[in-house]
Amino acid sequence: MGSLAVQKTLRIGVDVGGTNTDAVVLDPSLSSTPERGVLAQHKTPTTSPNVTDGIEAAVRIVLEQSAIDRNRIACLTIGTTHFVNAIVEHDARRLSKVAIMRLSKSFTKEIPPFSDFPPALKKIMNGYYCFVSGGLHIDGSEEAPIVEAEVVEQCKKIKELGIDAIVVSGVFSPIDEHFKQEEHVRKIIQRELPGVDIVCSSEVSNIGFLERENASILNASILKFARKTIRGFRAAMKRLDLHCALYLTQNDGTLIDAPSAASLPIRTFSSGPTNSMRGAAYLGLADFEGKKTSTIVVDVGGTTTDVGVLLPSGFPRQASAYVTVAGVKINFSMPHVESIGLGGGSIVRINGESVTVGPDSVGHYLTTKAKVFGGDVLTATDIAVAAGEPIGDSSKVADLTPSSISAAQARIRTLVDRVVDMMKTSPEPLPVLLVGGGSVIAPKEIDGVSEVIQPPFHSVANAVGAAISKVGGTIDMIQSTAEQTIAQIVEKAKAMAIERAVAAGASRETVMLAEVDAMPLQYVANQVRVIARAVGEFSPDAFSGQDAAASLDAEEEETYAEESAKESKAGVEDATPIIDVDTYKPTVINNPKTGHPEWFVSETDVEWLADGCYVLGCAGGGSPFSEYIKLRDMIRAGYTMRIIDSSALKEDDLIYWGGHMGSPAVSNERLSANETYDAMIELMEYYKHESFDVAMSLEIGGANGLQPLLVGSSRFFDRPTIDADWMGRAYPTYWQTTLCVYETGQLVPCAIASGDGKSILMTKTTNDEIVDRALRASCAEMGSRVGMAAKPTTKERVVKYSVLNTMSLAWRIGRCIARAKAHNTTSSIAEQMIEEVGGPETAKVLFRGKIIGVERRLWKGHSYGEITIQQIADEEQESSSGLRKTVAEGGVLKIPFKNENIYAKHVKDDGTEEYVAMVPDLIAVLDTQSGKALGVPEYRYGVMVTVLGITCSPRWSDTPKGLEIGGPAAMGYDDVVYKPLGKYVEPKSVVLEYAPKP
Structure with missing residues (x-):
């Protein structure tokens, strides 16, 4: 056995792309030679509707070229976009209906499966969903045990529907080491429904319930197709007389054996860019395994250029916590890749002095449509030939003027410079590896780069990457x-x-x-x-003698003609109304009983409120996404929710307020439940109140900003929500409220509820701060996430102490984001927000740049962190027109956070430091590309950001007590002295602005 393993030293790598299928034979023992161990290579167009044909043809050719003994081949490794394409193309022939069984007795029901799926995919995949007892808490304890009878009952319903792909998703299942609930349920289903495909979410992905479940649904839907495809691969190997292990490459650059890939095809979704990056580094860096710096890989194809970063480990830098596939948000490991519309087939247009390159392309028609190949379309490849590249017939581009060639090359360089700089996370120059069939068009010099390396075999780097996978x-x-x-x-x-x-x-x-x-x-x-x-490294010994897909009967892969029977998207429209952002007006109606106007919240309003609340959360408050989905679905179901201006309050109105308390990590698993409603019921029982008059938010920032709309909706108490809150932003603790600035003892009596039947009342206190500490200790024992209802308040206190019109402010900020998206002006989103919140005296653009450092740590017993942002020049912005001068220029900006951003400190190039903003003023970090807020969970390397500072309400800044409770010292920074950012302007009331005129 040992001698046989020694002989099996060769690897075949294949990468199936949309344009070409590439194959190589590699001998890793020759990696130090100039050829890097590449014994044969071949590139063939991916033209057949059956990709296995292309793989078989390419492998056959490299086997013939290399003339190797096939018994020396250790493995065949394939990288393919085959599976992800079925989802992206909404190909109903390759996708199956899925049933979802959720394990949670008390949670997740408010946000059902498929809540955030694009309608077309939902129609194809949504077969059935149900809820059974189960689920865990964040500490690994059971929320509820599995009840076998419930699972059996649901299996009967699934059988009646004829669905044979099932997802089992349990709350906190990735940390379930003791109870193994998902595995328990899988065994019951296997007994009741033999032969069905069962996907346990904990085997697919990590913490983040909805995203993990989404990934599991996608995976389950393509299982049948994955098995057919891998059978086809095995059949091709048989015809090629290959008796070796079969592997597929995963998103992270490692291998997955064929049987595992047949059960977890989602792990291959983004393997193409990973293969390209790893292959590029192997071919182009002599010290590939021991390199000390990161390396940027630029892969130029026919239509796009993909840019990624290889870490010193030799593996790609991963994308942020959440990525999307075909519009579905998942939390699966994917390489961080930025793509731009630049490739060998990019169309070049010359209009006088103006020259544009792309983003449209002739794609795989390059060899017939480009001028140097006898076509009539001027492409980026034609420019490269005119500049001296020996491709095609250069006489066909002899009429291009030197100025036109230079202008096109300058435009190409600008595009490449910008995307490369976007991927860098430090000012040090890094090497760039240039690969791909279209790489001849790329500049040989790039700003901020130590060297540009175009390695040998660069056009098949992706197949080499597949061959060297670990x-x-x-x-x-x-x-x-x-x-x-x-x-x-x-x-x-x-x-x-x-x-x-x-x-x-x-x-x-x-x-x-x-x-x-x-x-x-x-x-x-x-x-x-x-x-x-x-x-x-792959060990042939580990799988010696194994038929790499023994569990899969070899059978021909079905051939799908590209044009046939695709799921029609007609009639599968998103239920979200399409609105004109510029003309949209909220619905405000005079209440005949009170005589006061009431704002009836629409789907559009909820979306804008959610986006605005996240900005006002200053990176904290938790993502409003789940709350938005729940409120949106309630509106679609016919429930109403209303907002009133503070002027509509009556002197004797009973005003209930509260929100969520606890860890965002719990919210990510339990989604949105009704804990705040439960807490209010508990407090009402204590007070013997049958109802109340008005609902109000604890904080406008983050998910809590939407909580009063939930409890005040016609589904629950049917009471209006007051356009105000007690923070004007988000803060970490319950006592950091403007109410506590002006009065003590207004937090109790209060109640907290866990959402699964546990509640606690606190009736007395000696000071406000201990209320938060006592409740948080209880909260930790109740699952680390509770709803909270505070001592009911009065009109007098709201008018005198609260921050007014903050729901209006959130809505206006959200409208800004929608308007910028509609008009493609997100690069100046901060400037647009400044106008909405009161003008340049109220808000300022503090900094523009990209995140180059994210640190998280425990300090003084609490979880803290800090991001570092490096400035980028105006000319490197996507658009610099209309941009305001930033408060800080040059150097870096450091922003520490305790879930909320605490201060912004400018560290200049000469090392001097200056605080440019600090709490209680608001510091929002916006994603420059989308215009939306980034919360602490979304902070990651390389994100282009705009930092916005907004002046806080004078409720905080005008008194020593306000700064004591809400200033830097309250966040643990005694040495930072508060300096006001600007002058506060009270937000304009949406209710009064759009009220019917008399």
């Missing part, structure tokens, strides 16, 4: 630090990741840690999340 193992777990240190938890995770890599087929002596990250959980005592990833 075997990996990943651990993602939440552990308690009560009885072990973070260092001990990290070591445990490392060891588990290494064992997983070895179990997956890695050679133990080659395994190394590629990634280790420890993140304390916000607002959860003694809990830390650790992610560890180990990788090692």
Whole structure:
């Protein structure tokens, strides 16, 4: 066995792209030679409707070219976009209906499966969904045990519907080491419904319930198709007389064996860019394995240029926590890739002095439509030939003037310079590897780059990347630090990741840690999340003698003609109304009983309110996404929710207020429940109140800004929401409210409720701060997320102490984001927001740049973090027209956060420092590309951001008590002295502006 394994040293790598299928034969033992061990290479067009034909043809040719002994081949490794394309193309022939069984007795019901799916995909995939008892808390304890009878009952319904793909998704299932609820339910389903496909969400993805479930649904829907495809691969191997292991490449650059890929095809969705990056580095860097710096890879195709970053580990930098596939948000590991509309087929237009390149392209028709190939379309390839590249017939472009050639090349360089700079996370010049069939058009010099390397075999770098793929193992777990240190938890995770890599087929002596990250959980005592990833070389011994898809009967892959029977998208329209942002007016109607105007909230209003609330959250308050989905669906179901101006309050009105308390990490799993409603019921019972008159928010920032619309809706209490809150932003604690600035003792009596039947009343206190501390201690024991209802308040206190018209402000900021998207003006979103919030004396653009550092740590017993933003020049902006001068210029901006941003400190190029904004003023970090706010969970390397500062309400800044409760010292920064950002302007009331005129 040992001698046989030694002989199996060769690898075949294949990458199936939309335009070409590439194949190579590689001998890794010759990696130090000039040819880097590439024994043969071939590129063939991906023209057949059956991709297996292209794979078979390409592999046959490289086998013939290299004339190798086929018994020396250790494995065939395929990278393919085959599976993801079926989803992107909404190809109903390749996608199956899915049934979802959720495990949670008390939570997630308000946001059902498919809530955020595009309608066309939902129609194809949504077969059935149900809820059964189960689920965990964040500490790993059971919310409820599995009830077998419930599962059996649901299996009967699924059988009646004829659905044979089932997703089992449990709350906090990725940390379920003890109860193994999803596995328990899978065994029951297998017994009741033999032969069905069952996908357990914990085996697909990590923390983040809706995104994990979404990924599991996509995975389940393509399982049948994946099996057929891999059978086709096996049949092709048989015809090629290959007796070796079959692997597919995963999104993170590691291998997955064929049977596993047939059950988890989603792991291959983004393997193409990863293969390209890893292959580029292997071909172009002599010290590929031991390089000390990151490397930028520029892959130029026919239509687009994809740019990614390889970390010193040799693996791609991963994208942010959430990515989208075909409009579906998932939390799956994907490489961070930026794409621009620049390729060999990009169309060049010359209009006098003006020259444009792309983004439209002739694509795979380049060899017939480009001028140098006898066509009549001027392309980027023609420009490269005119500049001296020996391709096609250069006489066909002899009429191009030197100035036109230079202008086109300058435009191409600007496009490449910009996207490369966007991917950098430090000012140090990094090497750039240039690969891909269209790379001849790219500039050989790029700003901020140490060198541009075009390696040998650059046109088949993706197939080389597939051939050199390693075997990996990943651990993602939440552990308690009560009885072990973070260092001990990290070591445990490392060891588990290494064992997983070895179990997956890695050679133990080659395994190394590629990634280790420890993140304390916000607002959860003694809990830390650790992610560890180990990788090692493929070991032929691990699978010697294994038929790489023995469990899959070899059978021909079905051929799908490209034009046939695609799911019609007609009649599958999104229920969201299409509105004209510029002419839209909210519905404000005079209430005949009170004589006061009431704003009836629409779907559009809820979306704008949610986006605005996240901006006002200053990176905290939790994402409003789940609340938005719930309120949107309630409006679609016919429920109403109303907002009134403070002038409509009566002197004796009973005003209930509250919101969520706890960790955003819990919200990510439990989604949106009705805990605040439950807490209000509890408090009403204590007070013996049958109802109340008006609902009000604890804080406008983040998800809590939408809570009063929920409890005040006609589904629950049918009471209006007051256009005001007690913060004007978001703060970490319950006592950091303007109410506590002016009066003490107004927080109790109060109630908290867990949403699963537990509640606590607190009736007395000696000071306001202890209320928050006592409730948070209880909150931790109740699942680290509760709804809270505070002592009812009065009109007098609202008018004197609250921050007025903040729902109006959130709506206007959200409208800004929608308007910028409609008019393609997101680059100047901050300037547009400044006009909405009161003008340049009220708000300022503090900084523009990209995040180059994200740090998270425990400090003084609390979870803190800090981002570092590096400035980019105006000429590097997508558009600099209409942009205001930033408060700080040059250097970097540092923003520490305790879930909310605390201050913005400018560190100049000469090392001097200046605070440009601090709490209680608002500091919002906006995604420059979308114009939307970034919360702490979305902070990641390389994101282009605009930092906006907004002056806080004088309720905070005009008194020493306000600064004591809401200033820097209250966040742990005693040495930072508050300096006002500007002059406060009270937001304009939407209710009064759009009220019917007498």
